[in-house]
Amino acid sequence: MTKPMTHPVAADFETIHDWVFDLDNTLYPHDINLFAQVDRNMTAYVAELLSLPADEARILQKQYYRDHGTTLQGLMLNHEVDPDDFLEKAHAIDYSMLVPNPALGDAIKALPGRKFIFTNGSVPHAEKVSRALGIFDHFDDIFDIVAAGYTPKPAADAYSRFLERSGVDTAHAAMFEDLPRNLVQPKALGMKTVLIVPRNLEYGFTETFERLGTETAHVDYVTEDLAGFIAAILPQV
Incomplete structure (x- = not known):
């Protein structure tokens, strides 16, 4: 190989x-870890959307990410979420780092x-x-x-x-x-x-x-x- x-x-x-x-x-x-903020926002979005505890929401979020390429794609396919609303909330982060x-x-x-x-x-x-x-x-x-x-x-x-x-x-x-x-x-x-x-x-x-x-x-x-x-x-x- x-x-x-x-x-x-x-x-x-x-x-x-x-x-x-x-x-x-x-x-x-990678070590700036900016995307960790987006990741937390996505977990919070899934938790609120589906009324799940944070740990269960994170497991589902990661499953969608792994299986569909993005959490958003999994949410769109399985829960018909508004993609613009999701993107706005997912990217509500601090860029100062x-x-x-x-x-x-x-x-x-x-x-x-x-x-x-x-x-x-x-x-x-x-x-x-x-x-x-x-x-x-x-x-x-x-x-x-x-x-x-x-x-x-x-x-x-x-x-x-x-x-x-x-x-x-x-x-x-x-x-x-x-x-x-x-x-x-x-x-x-x-x-x-x-x-x-x-x-x-x-x-x-x-x-x-x-x-x-x-x-x-x-x-x-x-x-x-x-x-x-x-x-x-x-x-x-």
Whole structure:
């Protein structure tokens, strides 16, 4: 089995002109743990909606996340919730722990071609995160769960909708993601795939499928330093 590489080879990215980035735990480090706030909000939403104790609500929330790609998709399929209401309440969080990342901004800006954020979250959430990081202006578009018709990654239809809207040529595109299963489809479509992992693979309290496992054929590269990785593959001038 071919293992993903950890040291970027610039030649592998010479023909890439479309760069696709996940948002949470990808454009900012996993250890910031911003998404923990969203996670708590989703548990609270499930608890209130179904009149469940917090522990039971969390178990159900995680089941929907695991089985359907997002908690929202599970709630829509099983309880017909209003997706806009859910997204607004899930993303009612404190963004102050995010600080500008000039190194990442400079690296993304220098990439040749177009840059996209492709997230299972919402556009308002992506805008707040990218503005806090100081990188918002470097992206051509944000494709969110609403644009995907509420069908989340890793479903093939989510990628199809993204490609239809963006016009990305997968033979000349790369995708950066923190969830291994969300890179299966991009790899099958011909994209270069880069998995963003926590420093020293310290995942903390995460689901097994969220971690780098033994099935890695769909992952070309693994890195814990997104800015450094991009800087290493930039064209030399």
